Amino acid sequence: MQSENLIDIHGLNSYYNDRQVLFDISFGIPMHQVTVIMGVSGCGKTTLFRHLTGLKKTLPGKIIIEGKDMGEFSEAQLMRYRRRIGVLFQSGALFNSMTLYENIALPLRVHTKLADETIRIMSIMKLNMVGLSEFWNYMPSQVSGGMKKRAGLARALAMEPQVLFVDEPSSGLDPITAAGLDRLILELRETMGMTVVVVTHELESAFKIADRMVVMDMGTIMAVGTPEQIQASEDGRVRQFLNREADPQDLSVDSYVKCLLDRRE
Amino acid sequence: MSNPIQTLGAFGLNKIYDAGRFGVFLLYTLRGIFRPPAKFWPVVKQIEFLGSKSILLVGFTAAFTGMVLALQGYYTLSQYGSEGYVGAGVGLSLVRELGPVLSALMVTGRAGSAIAAEIGIMRIEEQIDALECMAIDAYSYLVVPRFIASLIAMPLLVAYCDIVGILGGHLVGVTLLGVSSGAYWDGFFASVFWSDVHMGLTKSVCFSILIVWICTYKGFYAGVAEGHFGPEAVSRATTNAVVLSSISILISDYVITSVLLYS
Numbered sequence: 001m002q003s004e005n006l007i008d009i010h011g012l013n014s015y016y017n018d019r020q021v022l023f024d025i026s027f028g029i030p031m032h033q034v035t036v037i038m039g040v041s042g043c044g045k046t047t048l049f050r051h052l053t054g055l056k057k058t059l060p061g062k063i064i065i066e067g068k069d070m071g072e073f074s075e076a077q078l079m080r081y082r083r084r085i086g087v088l089f090q091s092g093a094l095f096n097s098m099t100l101y102e103n104i105a106l107p108l109r110v111h112t113k114l115a116d117e118t119i120r121i122m123s124i125m126k127l128n129m130v131g132l133s134e135f136w137n138y139m140p141s142q143v144s145g146g147m148k149k150r151a152g153l154a155r156a157l158a159m160e161p162q163v164l165f166v167d168e169p170s171s172g173l174d175p176i177t178a179a180g181l182d183r184l185i186l187e188l189r190e191t192m193g194m195t196v197v198v199v200t201h202e203l204e205s206a207f208k209i210a211d212r213m214v215v216m217d218m219g220t221i222m223a224v225g226t227p228e229q230i231q232a233s234e235d236g237r238v239r240q241f242l243n244r245e246a247d248p249q250d251l252s253v254d255s256y257v258k259c260l261l262d263r264r265e
Numbered sequence: 266m267s268n269p270i271q272t273l274g275a276f277g278l279n280k281i282y283d284a285g286r287f288g289v290f291l292l293y294t295l296r297g298i299f300r301p302p303a304k305f306w307p308v309v310k311q312i313e314f315l316g317s318k319s320i321l322l323v324g325f326t327a328a329f330t331g332m333v334l335a336l337q338g339y340y341t342l343s344q345y346g347s348e349g350y351v352g353a354g355v356g357l358s359l360v361r362e363l364g365p366v367l368s369a370l371m372v373t374g375r376a377g378s379a380i381a382a383e384i385g386i387m388r389i390e391e392q393i394d395a396l397e398c399m400a401i402d403a404y405s406y407l408v409v410p411r412f413i414a415s416l417i418a419m420p421l422l423v424a425y426c427d428i429v430g431i432l433g434g435h436l437v438g439v440t441l442l443g444v445s446s447g448a449y450w451d452g453f454f455a456s457v458f459w460s461d462v463h464m465g466l467t468k469s470v471c472f473s474i475l476i477v478w479i480c481t482y483k484g485f486y487a488g489v490a491e492g493h494f495g496p497e498a499v500s501r502a503t504t505n506a507v508v509l510s511s512i513s514i515l516i517s518d519y520v521i522t523s524v525l526l527y528s
Contacts, residue, residue: 087398091390095387107399
C-alpha cells in the first residue's frame with residue numbers, strides 16, 4: 001500500500017551532550033497508516049519519538065511535516081502542530097492530582113470554549129472508547145497500570161488528533177490488555193483515518209498493527225518496509241532481533257582487559 | 266580523561282548555562298501570567314496550600330519567638346531599669362526582621378519542599394512532557410498559580426506572624442513578668458513606624474518571589490542537568506530547593522535591609 005508521507009525525516013542526528021545517539025536517520029511516515037518504529041532497548045527509538053513530538057529540538061531541514069520544516073517552527077507553529085497530535089507516553093503520564101475524567105477534560109478546557117456539559121460528554125465518550133467510562137471519577141493511583149495507559153490513550157485522543165504517537169503501548173501490560181490496545185490502534189486507523197506512529201520492542205504487537213516498519217539499532221536504521229519485507233530481511237542483525245537471539249559474548253581475557261581500558265577512557 | 270582546567274571550564278560553563286536558564290525560567294513565568302489556562306481556581310487552591318495550611322506552623326513559631334524575645338528583652342532591659350521598652354524591642358524585631366524571615370523559612374520548609382517534590386515527580390513521570398505535547402504552557406499551568414498565590418499569601422502570613430509574635434511577647438512580658446500593659450503598648454507604638462511595617466512587607470514580597478522561583482525551578486528541571494530521571498533526582502531537587510531558598514532568604518534579607526535603611 002503506497003501512501004503520501006505526512007512526515008519526512010532526512011539525515012537526523014541527535015546528541016545528549018557530547019554523546020551521539022541518532023546517526024543519519026532518514027525515512028518517511030505515511031499518512032493514514034500505522035508506522036511501527038522498533039528495535040532493542042537503547043537503540044534511540046525514544047529519542048526519535050521525542051524529536052517527532054517536538055520535545056527535543058531538531059535542526060532545520062531534518063524533519064519535514066507536510067512540507068513545513070519542524071526545525072524552523074516558531075513557538076506558535078510548534079503549539080499548532082502539537083494541537084494536531086496526540087501522544088501516549090509509556091507510563092500514561094496522567095496527572096496524579098486529577099481524576100481520569102479531569103485528565104481527559106484538561107486539553108478540551110484549555111483549547112476550546114466548549115460548555116462544561118459538552119466537555120463532560122466528550123470526555124466520557126473518550127473514556128468509553130477505551131472501556132473506562134465507569135471509572136471516570138477514579139484517581140490514577142486507584143487504577144491498574146493497564147487502565148492508566150488506556151486513560152492516557154483517551155486523553156491523547158481528546159482533541160481528535162490527526163496523528164497519534166504511542167510510546168511502548170504493550171510494555172508492562174498483560175497479553176489481553178495489550179491485545180485490546182492493539183485492536184484500538186487499528187480501529188483508530190480504520191474508522192478515523194488516523195496516522196499512528198508506534199514505538200515498541202514487542203515483536204508480536206508490532207507485526208499485528210504495522211503497515212510499515214522501521215527497525216533501528218545503535219542509533220541507525222537497519223531496515224524499513226512492510227511487515228512482510230521486514231520478515232523476509234536477510235540482514236543478520238535484523239534476523240537476530242526477529243529471532244530474539246542474544247548478542248554473542250566474548251569471554252576471553254584480552255577482551256575483558258580491553259573493556260576495562262575502554263571504560264577508563 | 267579530561268585535565269583539571271577542562272573540568273573547571275566545563276563546571277564554569279555549566280553554572281553560566283544554569284544561571285541563564287534560571288533567569289529565562291522567571292521570564293517564561295511572567296509571560297505565563299497572560300496565557301491560558303484560566304488561573305483563578307488554581308490560585309485559590311495554592312493560596313490554601315501555601316497560606317492557610319501554614320497558619321498553624323507560622324503562628325506557633327511566631328508565638329514562641331515573641332515570647333522568647335520578651336523574656337530576653339526583659340532580662341537585659343531590667344538591668345538598666347528599662348523594662349518598659351520590652352514592647353518596643355519585641356515589635357521592632359518582629360516587624361522588621363523576624364516576622365518576614367521566620368515566615369519565609371517556615372513556608373520554604375513546609376510548602377517550598379512540597380512544590381519542588383510535586384513538580385519534580387511530574388518531571389520524572391513525563392507529566393510535564395505530556396503538558397507540552399498537549400500544547401499547554403507548563404509555566405502558565407504549573408508555576409504561575411503558585412507564583413501569584415505566594416505573592417498574595419506571604420504578606421498576609423507575615424502580618425499574621427507579626428501580630429501573633431507581639432501578642433506572645435505581651436503574654437510573657439505583661440502577664441508573666443509584670444511589665445505594665447500600658448508601657449508595653451506605649452513602647453511598641455512609639456517605636457514601630459509605618460516605614461518598619463513597609464520594610465517587613467517589602468521583604469515578604471521579595472521572599473515570596475524567591476521561594477516560588479527557586480522551588481518550582483528546581484522541581485521543573487529535576488534530573489534534566491544530570492540526564493537521568495529517577496527518584497534520587499526528585500530528592501536532590503527538593504533538598505537543593507530548600508537549601509538554596511533558605512540561603513537566598515537570609516542573603517536577600519541583608520541586602521533589602523541595607524537598601525531600605527540607607528536609601
